[in-house]
Amino acid sequence: MTDIVWGWQLTLEIFLVGLGAAAIIISLFADLIKKDQTSYVAMAGAYIAPVATVMGILVLILHLGALYRAPWNILHIIFEPNIESQLATRTWALIILTVLMVMIFALCLFKGSQKLTFVLKGAASIVAFYVLVNGGVVLSFSRGVPFWSTPVLPWILTISSFPAALASIGLAIPILAQLMPKLFTNMVEIFNSGKNYKKLTLDLLTASIPFLVATLILTFAHIALAYGEPGVDVMLMGDMAMFFWAYVVAGTIVPIIIWVLNRSTTTKSAWANYLSYLLILAGMAALNFAILYSPQITESILNF
Amino acid sequence: MVEKIKRRDFLKTGAGLAAIIASPIAISKAEEVVIPATGKPKAMLVDARRCIGCKSCQVACKEWNKLPAEKTKISEAEFTNPPKFSSISWNVVTFKEMGNYDPKAEGTGGLKWRAISLRCMHCLDPQCVSVCPTHALIKHGDGPVVYDANRCVGCDYCMMACPWHVVHLDEKSKLIGKCTMCVDRIEAGMEPSCVVACPTDSLQFGDRDLMLEKGHDSNAPYIYGEKEAGGTSMICVSDVPFEEFGLPNVSPDPPSTFNLNMLKPIAGIGAIAGIISFLGYFMHTRTSKISAKSPKPKTSEQKKTKEA
Numbered sequence: 001m002t003d004i005v006w007g008w009q010l011t012l013e014i015f016l017v018g019l020g021a022a023a024i025i026i027s028l029f030a031d032l033i034k035k036d037q038t039s040y041v042a043m044a045g046a047y048i049a050p051v052a053t054v055m056g057i058l059v060l061i062l063h064l065g066a067l068y069r070a071p072w073n074i075l076h077i078i079f080e081p082n083i084e085s086q087l088a089t090r091t092w093a094l095i096i097l098t099v100l101m102v103m104i105f106a107l108c109l110f111k112g113s114q115k116l117t118f119v120l121k122g123a124a125s126i127v128a129f130y131v132l133v134n135g136g137v138v139l140s141f142s143r144g145v146p147f148w149s150t151p152v153l154p155w156i157l158t159i160s161s162f163p164a165a166l167a168s169i170g171l172a173i174p175i176l177a178q179l180m181p182k183l184f185t186n187m188v189e190i191f192n193s194g195k196n197y198k199k200l201t202l203d204l205l206t207a208s209i210p211f212l213v214a215t216l217i218l219t220f221a222h223i224a225l226a227y228g229e230p231g232v233d234v235m236l237m238g239d240m241a242m243f244f245w246a247y248v249v250a251g252t253i254v255p256i257i258i259w260v261l262n263r264s265t266t267t268k269s270a271w272a273n274y275l276s277y278l279l280i281l282a283g284m285a286a287l288n289f290a291i292l293y294s295p296q297i298t299e300s301i302l303n304f
Numbered sequence: 305m306v307e308k309i310k311r312r313d314f315l316k317t318g319a320g321l322a323a324i325i326a327s328p329i330a331i332s333k334a335e336e337v338v339i340p341a342t343g344k345p346k347a348m349l350v351d352a353r354r355c356i357g358c359k360s361c362q363v364a365c366k367e368w369n370k371l372p373a374e375k376t377k378i379s380e381a382e383f384t385n386p387p388k389f390s391s392i393s394w395n396v397v398t399f400k401e402m403g404n405y406d407p408k409a410e411g412t413g414g415l416k417w418r419a420i421s422l423r424c425m426h427c428l429d430p431q432c433v434s435v436c437p438t439h440a441l442i443k444h445g446d447g448p449v450v451y452d453a454n455r456c457v458g459c460d461y462c463m464m465a466c467p468w469h470v471v472h473l474d475e476k477s478k479l480i481g482k483c484t485m486c487v488d489r490i491e492a493g494m495e496p497s498c499v500v501a502c503p504t505d506s507l508q509f510g511d512r513d514l515m516l517e518k519g520h521d522s523n524a525p526y527i528y529g530e531k532e533a534g535g536t537s538m539i540c541v542s543d544v545p546f547e548e549f550g551l552p553n554v555s556p557d558p559p560s561t562f563n564l565n566m567l568k569p570i571a572g573i574g575a576i577a578g579i580i581s582f583l584g585y586f587m588h589t590r591t592s593k594i595s596a597k598s599p600k601p602k603t604s605e606q607k608k609t610k611e612a
Binding site: 087141143145154 | 477577
């Protein structure tokens, strides 16, 4: 294939929706742990999740050809779906997930029932997990692109969403505290707590390390399984090599080094953790781009 | 109805002209062949050994389907033109020059030309139909895979799912373009326009069972499309391997089997990852509890204070 069929819109959709879905699962786990400042993580996760998911859906809609030709056709995917299609089930799962996320968002913002919030988070997490895995399954079922047809791919996209979500939560706390102090009083409280806040930023980075390592292992497992496909060469040495190696070095190795150094020093640096978050976010986005683009910019095995 | 008559006239003129240019055999063929619409799955027999590369099929396809011309160029080292399928080129004759040139050898000096007329394979159980979220692509009872633009959302999943990369999007109209196997003609009891235009019987059309039988009886060493992707409506026969034409090796699994074979290891990896994560979490919490219970070693300063 030489034409990019699924371009930046699909890549961003998978990345943003994955980030949102992972954020709501992290929010649920933070509620379950109930330790130190996990309530802030739970809250930030609940705020980030719907924003990222809705952004992802909007970007996806921009990709749909029917939007420019016959927008009402999009309703067919909702009212008359082909249930055999992974895209149709994904659409329904995304609708349910968005509704649940918005409800959780509203409950957190207006300090609604904690029990109801927890129950909704549980339900949203189940749907979110499906959405996370489904992103990769959609790609795996693309029989015309053998590079994607490995059983590891859905798990790469699933697991890589967690460090991205944790990084977003880490970045969101000070942003929410600074930009909207009246709305997010709890965030201001944690942001102003100095030492505790530094510890929180490091804890978030610590939590993302196992996911970073797992993603790296799975990515190389995927490359091994897809070995021989032209997409592998493009990803490792071709046009997408810059994205791939940026993910490996800047998105994984550097944050791990920062984490090791920051853990061993007595004076924790929140700024170093912020840098790690940014690198993780950029790295995971780069990984998504490398995976989606590499098999599409290879010379076709077909002459036609 | 008026439009139908016009299209028929259009075909008669168009395909007839193309056939006249190609061979007189086609003229008689175009007039006499009318097949009964039985509702049985139909198929096309594509014999690469008989193809002379006249491109009558390409022209007839353009004419019947009212597809505009495409600015093309001769692809490198071969005469395939246009070089690949597009939303307005549904039928492509692929040329291949094979063998090593030997000036001492008689005739062509060891080289041989092969050409094959290719289009949508019209799989018996198509992957594009399976992945389409809105039933915009459907499998017709007679065999063709047909497209309904009124249901299409433009997700392009069909383009990624097709193992032969047959489906293409027209960037201007945002519509999918692919061979329909001339479903309108089949419904009217006629053969597809490309088959009618073929002057050498390289393209034949009929019940799939019959076409398959003919393919096997033709003693061709290579058959393609019988089992690929669970079977297709294009039964291709050749005396050279189909890889030479650039056709991919597609597993015989229909979409349901292919998808299931993909889902099983995905679930397996998930289960293993889940168990590892659970064990890791269990070990971590256990270690944390033990370290919390055991007294912390005192620092030298604390010891001095205690002594004092």
